[in-house]
Amino acid sequence: xxxxxxxxxxxxxxxxxxxxxxxxxxxxxxxxxxxxxxxxxxxxxxxxxxxxxxxxxxxxxxxxxxxxxxxxxxxxxxxxxxxxxxxxxxxxxxxxxxxxxxxxxxxxxxxxxxxxx
Amino acid sequence: xxxxxxxxxxxxxxxxxxxxxxxxxxxxxxxxxxxxxxxxxxxxxxxxxxxxxxxxxxxxxxxxxxxxxxxxxxxxxxxxxxxxxxxxxxxxxxxxxxxxxxxxxxxxxxxxx
Numbered sequence: 001x002x003x004x005x006x007x008x009x010x011x012x013x014x015x016x017x018x019x020x021x022x023x024x025x026x027x028x029x030x031x032x033x034x035x036x037x038x039x040x041x042x043x044x045x046x047x048x049x050x051x052x053x054x055x056x057x058x059x060x061x062x063x064x065x066x067x068x069x070x071x072x073x074x075x076x077x078x079x080x081x082x083x084x085x086x087x088x089x090x091x092x093x094x095x096x097x098x099x100x101x102x103x104x105x106x107x108x109x110x111x112x113x114x115x116x117x
Numbered sequence: 118x119x120x121x122x123x124x125x126x127x128x129x130x131x132x133x134x135x136x137x138x139x140x141x142x143x144x145x146x147x148x149x150x151x152x153x154x155x156x157x158x159x160x161x162x163x164x165x166x167x168x169x170x171x172x173x174x175x176x177x178x179x180x181x182x183x184x185x186x187x188x189x190x191x192x193x194x195x196x197x198x199x200x201x202x203x204x205x206x207x208x209x210x211x212x213x214x215x216x217x218x219x220x221x222x223x224x225x226x227x228x229x230x
Contacts, residue, residue, distance in 0.1 A: 110158075
């Protein structure tokens, strides 16, 4: 079955550590996205990529980094520079039209809940 | 810039009640509009969408009509079920504008038996 897979489902990070969240899709989508979800704030865009080896910052990119070496994979690293990393992280993919989501559905993974301990 | 405003929750209803969740938007271009649903502990799923003015999106008994004159895309269902309990997000993608998917803050719905 085609879909988008995030791992792990739960992740614990110590202060000062970098951690990497995995996102893999087998939908043959060109575009992939990372969102952060906090209670009462909806979803905020961290990074997005429309094509392999290219990505752009979203609205809250500080303290995060990404890579897009393969079409299927878009890992997100939460660095020690991110001061408040505890949140629910969602990865998504889509077939972009003339733009990122024009007329097309975005498919989301099940999310990774990151907690700083 | 582009933005989406939806009614604040939480919304609590009894089974078989009528549901309306209001959504209004601001866009610089010509947006496509979406409703997504998130069940507890899960990612988002597309519920319905509309790509041009006066289009009606519908799925699983939910409906929303793209109203350009009022910049609105309100979600409605005639008779909710306990299984509809979830968080609902209104979103837009703005052709000619930012062209990114912009979400509202979400509205939590609880349906009691």
